[in-house]
Amino acid sequence: MTDFGGWYLPLRFTSELAEHRTVRQAAGLFDLSHMAQLDLSGARQAEALDYALLGKHSAMPVGRASYSMLLTSSGTVIDDLIVYRLAEDHYFIIANAANRQVVATELALRMADYGVSVKDQTLEHALIAVQGPNSLEILHAAGFDQASQLGYYRALKTTYQQSPAILARTGYTGENGYEIALPASQAVSLWRHLATVGASLGLVKCGLACRDTLRLEAGMPLYGHELDLETTPVEAGQEWLVRTDKGDYIGGAALAGATPTKHIVGLAGQGRRAGRAGSAVLAEGVPVGRVTSGALSPTLRYPIAMAFVHCPAPEPGTSLQVDIRGSLAQFRVVKLPFYTKEKR
Numbered sequence: 001m002t003d004f005g006g007w008y009l010p011l012r013f014t015s016e017l018a019e020h021r022t023v024r025q026a027a028g029l030f031d032l033s034h035m036a037q038l039d040l041s042g043a044r045q046a047e048a049l050d051y052a053l054l055g056k057h058s059a060m061p062v063g064r065a066s067y068s069m070l071l072t073s074s075g076t077v078i079d080d081l082i083v084y085r086l087a088e089d090h091y092f093i094i095a096n097a098a099n100r101q102v103v104a105t106e107l108a109l110r111m112a113d114y115g116v117s118v119k120d121q122t123l124e125h126a127l128i129a130v131q132g133p134n135s136l137e138i139l140h141a142a143g144f145d146q147a148s149q150l151g152y153y154r155a156l157k158t159t160y161q162q163s164p165a166i167l168a169r170t171g172y173t174g175e176n177g178y179e180i181a182l183p184a185s186q187a188v189s190l191w192r193h194l195a196t197v198g199a200s201l202g203l204v205k206c207g208l209a210c211r212d213t214l215r216l217e218a219g220m221p222l223y224g225h226e227l228d229l230e231t232t233p234v235e236a237g238q239e240w241l242v243r244t245d246k247g248d249y250i251g252g253a254a255l256a257g258a259t260p261t262k263h264i265v266g267l268a269g270q271g272r273r274a275g276r277a278g279s280a281v282l283a284e285g286v287p288v289g290r291v292t293s294g295a296l297s298p299t300l301r302y303p304i305a306m307a308f309v310h311c312p313a314p315e316p317g318t319s320l321q322v323d324i325r326g327s328l329a330q331f332r333v334v335k336l337p338f339y340t341k342e343k344r
Contacts, residue, residue, distance in 0.1 A: 002208065004034060004097065004098075004208060005034055005096070005097035005098035005100075006034075006097065006098070007033075007034040007097060009031075009034060009207070009208055010031075010205075010207040010208065011207045011208050011209050012206075012207040012208075012209050012210065013204070013205040013206065013207055014204075016207070016209040016210050016213070017210075017298050018204075019204060019205075019206040019207065019209075019210040020210040020213050020214060020298040020299070021298055021299070022132070022202060022204045022206075023131055023132045023173055023175060023206060023210065023214055024132065024133075024175065024214075024298075024299055025132070025133070025202070026132055026133065026134045026201065026202025026203065026204075027130055027131065027132030027133070027134040027135050027138055027177075027198060027201060027202055027203045027204075028130070028131050028132055028173070028203070028204055028205075028206035028210070029128070029129070029130055029191070029194055029195060029198065029203055029204065029205050029206060030128070030129040030130075030131065030206050030211060031126075031127075031128060031187075031191065032127040032128065032129050032179065033125070033126040033127050033128070033184070033187060034097040035094050035095070035096065035097055035122075035127050036081075036093075036094065036095040036096065036097060036099070036100035036103060036104065036120070036122050037092070037093075037094055037120075037121045037122050037125045037127065037181060038092070038093040038094075038095065038103070038104055038107065038118055038119065038120055038121065038122075039092055039093075039118075039119045039121050040090070040091045040092070040093070040111075040116055040117070040118060040119075041090075041116070041117050041119065042111070042114065042115045042116035042117055043089060043115065044114040044115055044116055045089060045090070045091045045111075045114075045116050046058035046060075046091070047114055048110070048111040048114035048116040049083065049091060049111075050246065050247065050249060051110065051111075051114070051248065051249050051250065052070070052106075052107055052110035052111055052249070052250060053068045053069065053070055053071075053081075053083065053249065054068050054069040054070075054071055054233060054241050054242065054249065054251065055067075055068040055069075055083070055241060055243065055246070056243055056245075056246045057083055057085070057091070060083070060085045061085070062085050062086070062087055062088055063085065063086075063154050063155060063156055064084075064085050064153065064154060064155070065082055065083065065084045065085075065153040065154060065155050065168055065169075065170050066082065066083045066084075066085075066153070067080070067081075067082055067153075067241070068080070068081055068082070068083050068241070069081070069227075069233055069238070069241065070095075070103055070106060070107070071233070071249075071250055071251030071255075072229065072250075072251060073250055073251060073254065074251070074254045075232045075233075075251040075252075075254035075255040075258055076228070076229050076230060076231055076232055076251075077223070077227045077228060077229065077231055077232070077233065077236065078099065078102060078103065078106060078229065079095050079096050079099040079102070079103050079223055079227075080095075080096070080221065080223060080227055081093055081094060081095040081096070081103065082094045082170060084155045084166065084168060086155065086156075086157055086166065087157075092166065092181075093107075094127070094181075096223050098223070098224070099223065100120065100122055104118055104120045110250065123184070124183065124184055125181055125182065125183060125184055126181070126182055126183070126184045126186070126187035126190075127179060127180070127181050128179070128180050128182075128187065128190055128191055128194065129171055129177060129178065129179045129180070130177055130178050130194060130198070130203065131171045131172075131173040131175050131176075131177030131178075131206075131214075132173075132175050132176070132177060132202075132203075133175065133176060134198075134201045134202055134203070135175070135176055135177045135178055136148060136176065136178075137201055138194065138197060138198040138201050138203055139167075139178055141197040141198065141201070142193055142194055142197050142198075144158065144167055144178075144180075146158055146167060147167060147169075147178060150167070150168070150169040150178075151169065152169055152176075152343040153169065153170060154168070154169050155167065155168035155169070155170070156168075160180070160182050160186055160189075160190055161186060161189065163182055163183050163185070163186050164182070164183070165180055165181060165182035165183075165186075166180070166181040166182070167179075167180055168180075168181075172211060172214070172215045172218075172220060173211065173214040173215060173218060174214060174215070174217060174218025174219075174220070174337065174339055174340065174341060175214070175341060176341065176343055210298075212293075212295075213295050213297070213298060216293050216294075216295055216297075216304065216306065216338075217297055217298075217299055217300070217304065217337065217338045217339035218337045218338075218339055218340070219266065219306070219336035219337030219338060219339075220337075221236055221237070221238065221264075221306075222293060225277055225292045225293045225306075226264055226292045226293065226306055226308075231262075231308075232255060232258060232260065233255070234255065234258070234260050235260045235261070235262050235263060235264065235308070236264055237263065237264040237336065242255055260311050261310070261311055262289065262308040262309065262310060262311060263308070263309060263311055263312075263313035264292070264306055264307070264308055264336070265306070265307055265309055265313055265314065265333050265336075266304065266305070266306060266333065266334045266335060266336040266337075266338060267281070267291075267294075267304065267305040267306070267307055267320065267322065267331040267332070267333060267334065268300075268302060268303070268304055268331060268332055268334045268338070269302060269303035269304070269305070269322070269329055269330065269331040269332075270302065270303075270329075270330060271302075271303070271329070272296060272303070273303060273324050273329050274294045274295050274296045274303035274304070274305065274324075275291040275294040275303065275305045275307075275322035275323075275324055275329065275331070276291060276294050276324075277291055277292055277293055277294065278290060278291065279291040279294065279305075279322050279323055279324060280322070280323040281307045281309055281320055281321070281322055281323075281331075282320065282321045282322075282323065282328065283314070283318075283319075283320055283321070285321075285328075288309050288310050288320070289307050289308045289309035289310060290307060290308055291305045291306070291307045291322060292305075292306050292307055292308055293305065293306045294306070294307075294322075297338065297339075299339055300338060300339065303329070303331070304338050305322065305331070306336070307322075314333045315333065316332075316333050316334055316335050317332060317333060318332065318333040319331075319332055320332070320333060
């Protein structure tokens with residue numbers, strides 16, 4: 001167990017490596033109840049979100065989920081989050097645990113003029129995920145027949161034991177999977193139910209450690225590593241989020257006039273030695289950046305890393321070195337993600 005954003009969470013249940021590989025081959029069960037869950041109310045939610053966040057949330061169809069970011073006025077990242085449109089006039093947001101109070105407070109301030117209120121439901125709600133190729137079959141066995149209706153980044157309102165719940169086809173592993181938000185009073189029951197019906201389908205309980213290596217293989221940024229108050233979405237490789245036709249939003253003007261000074265790249269190494277966050281990245285002996293996340297990939301079986309390097313970003317195939325405890329290891333620049341699976 002470990003402290004994580006003020007919560008006491010399992011780092012692993014058995015073996016990080018075994019849990020990681022089981023998610024890739026069968027399915028993993030994750031307790032994500034530390035994630036911030038924010039519920040919006042008010043007639044002008046869509047308009048308020050367009051102003052408060054990166055992305056055009058007024059254009060989202062009902063039942064859609066969307067990856068987004070909360071930016072400072074200078075265009076840097078306060079947090080990344082997922083927005084769900086559950087009804088024409090009902091949006092729901094999941095943000096990072098460590099930034100829960102900052103995000104809830106900032107959103108409330110930005111939306112006050114639109115008459116939209118933000119209710120922090122984190123302590124009253126739970127969030128449980130099933131991730132992996134067998135996840136749909138497990139959801140069906142657990143009684144969530146609607147799961148097959150959901151395409152990638154879709155969500156719907158449902159129930160579990162007569163309690164309201166949200167079922168979403170989202171996740172942080174690079175696999176097909178589902179996340180279920182529901183009242184905390186039902187969390188233990190759902191966790192045990194999923195573990196029971198999923199046992200014959202290879203489902204295992206998973207901790208934070210394998211979640212981190214899974215998301216790294218999938219090239220997904222992590223706040224505090226690839227995202228922070230010194231980094232813009234463009235510098236973090238998320239330029240696809242920045243829309244030129246969106247209109248006014250906080251941070252938009254700064255992004256329009258900004259020139260990136262760094263860029264995120266993927267690095268693939270040889271041998272077994274992996275660079276870690278903070279390790280220096282060099283080009284022919286000259287420092288050009290730093291590793292933000294790194295590990296020995298359990299799936300690919302070679303070292304991988306994401307790193308910030310000075311602009312202009314080196315092309316895929318470029319040779320770079322990573323300082324690993326005083327000695328230089330050879331890496332080459334590769335396109336992100338390191339691992340991908342088709343999602344329909």
